Amino acid sequence: MKMGIQQLDNTYSEELINLILTIQQKEFNVPITIEDQPDLKEIEIFYIESGGNFWGAFVDGELVGSIALVKFDARAGAVRKMFVKKEFRGKELNIAQKLLEVLIFFCRNNGIEKIYLGTVNILKAAMRFYERNYFVEIKKEDLPPRFPLMNADNVFYYLDVNQ
Structure with missing residues (x-):
């Protein structure tokens, strides 16, 4: 099995x-449709x-996996579309970890x-993953004013990428 990570553009929207x-x-039975996520059809403009x-x-x-970064302030971004x-999950291929590392490397550069x-509190494995990667849980009211909120989300995390 050959695994690689690359930047995506609009040509990958359907996939x-x-x-x-x-x-x-x-x-996960999350009641969300493509109409709720128009960004997936406009990757280049939105991200x-x-x-x-x-x-x-x-x-x-x-x-088999994705991660995105929305830059919403001069020095701040939001992690999106981590799937x-x-x-293909788990330690064997470590895809989620590698995707997150690519995003953090991009941020630092x-x-x-x-x-x-x-994220959503039913996604326990996702929450454990972020916590293992030094993300700190914060209250919704402590998010930056320009953070792009998603309706479904009810748990929030923060990471200083230089620490």
Whole structure:
């Protein structure tokens, strides 16, 4: 199995939508549709042009994971669209870890010092993953004013990428 991570653009929208919606709707029963996530059809405008980025993890040419960064302030970003296909999760390939490391490396190289994220409290494995990676849980009211909130999120984390 050959695993690689690369930057994504709009040409990957369909593959991304299939990956993400399958996980959201079928695996976790999150009541979210593509209409709720127009950013997935406008990756370049929504993520890249504003100073963030979007990456995909591929195994033998198949898109199996994703992570994105929305830059919402001069030195702050939000982690978005962190998903790994069920059968590719875990320590063996360590895809989630590698995706997060690519994002943090990008932040350090682009002057983004603080990253924030929101998740849903039913995603226990995701919460443990962020905590293992030194993210600190914060209250919703302690998020920066310009943080792009998602309706479903009810747990929030923060990381200083230079620590």
